[in-house]
Amino acid sequence: ADKGGNKNQVVGKIIGIDPGAGIMSTTETALEEYDLNYDIVAGSGATMTAALGDAIESEKWIVVTGWAPHWKFNKWDLKFLDDPKGIYGETEQVNTIARKGFKEDMPEAYAFMDAFHWDPADIQQVMLMNAEKGTTPAGNAKKWVEDNMDRVQEWIPEGFEMGSGQGTVKLGYVEWAGEIASTNVVSEVLKKMGYETDLLPLGAAAMWQGVAEGEFDVMTSAWLPTTHKAYYDKREADIDDLGENMKGTRIGLVVPKYVTIDSIEELNE
Ligand code: PBE
Structure with missing residues (x-):
């Protein structure tokens, strides 16, 4: 079955980091709670930012597990996707x-x-x-x-x-x-x-x-x-x-600002 939504171009992948990071298990929970048809790609902080940089270079859509403070917010225009169910917690x-x-x-x-x-x-x-x-x-x-x-x-x-x-x-x-x-x-x-x-x-x-x-x-x-x-x-x-x-x-799902969705709920559309 096709992963990811038709509106987005992220091809059913969320770019993750190292498997033991808290944000990885939280993202597993988010997939269940929001009923998202996505795979989480494990890697590291460095592979995540490299994938983000590559996507931005060609203005491709990408969703990453992200957190602040982090230098990526200074280097690129990024935003957290809204998390109406509060899966990623408060600050x-x-x-x-x-x-x-x-x-x-x-x-x-x-x-x-x-x-x-x-x-x-x-x-x-x-x-x-x-x-x-x-x-x-x-x-x-x-x-x-x-x-x-x-x-x-x-x-x-x-x-x-x-x-x-x-x-x-x-x-x-x-x-x-x-x-x-x-x-x-x-x-x-x-x-x-x-x-x-x-x-x-x-x-x-x-x-x-x-x-x-x-x-x-x-x-x-x-x-x-x-x-x-x-x-x-x-x-x-x-x-x-x-x-x-x-x-x-803060932790959550992060996308470049040119990605035209604002909420995790929109990821399957
Ligand atoms: N982080 C950065 C870690 C804690 C510090 C958000 C990637 C984690 O998810 O466990």
Whole structure:
């Protein structure tokens, strides 16, 4: 049977990301709830933005699993499709989660991670730098940290002497644009504090498992209360939730503005 609607030209595909991402299971639910005859194509954050770029180059219709903040909204004219059933939830927040025992083992590093907090506008700056060819996330984070030392100083425990930190902080993350940005920024701050850092790129399930089982120290990538609800509920007893590091995130289905539908409900027309 033909997939997708006759009006649209997206040929029955929604371009997804890595299978463990919360937005992938939410999109499965959306297909059921809106009775959409679509396949979800798994990939990664990078394959999703590459497909989006290719489609836009030839003004083809495309539907992707998307979220904000993200540099794609600066690079292209995009819109979220309306979600009248509220499957993708309201705006969310991102929490910092540590392994149990990190607080006792590295109290100052923990205090910094607990204080770390920024805004969508900040992370957007770093993501935009990362979207520039020829730069590296670590180099961009270092630059952002050096340009924002007054902000950074607010996250450092009082009386802590910069450079005096000892030991290695292991940071788990998934290679989503915002998480690449936040993980590299906290890594650069930790280095300024004197620590070494180890960045572990993982799948979403392995990230939640890893922090719960103490395989790494801390992560900045918990999208709550909706996107990572299943992971959070499963691991809640075995983690240390340091609370929000950023407010105002959103997930959903995203299309270029020239796509002439506005709602998920119209995808089958
Ligand atoms: N995201 C970005 C993730 C959380 C951060 C929306 C792709 C997810 O869906 O799990």
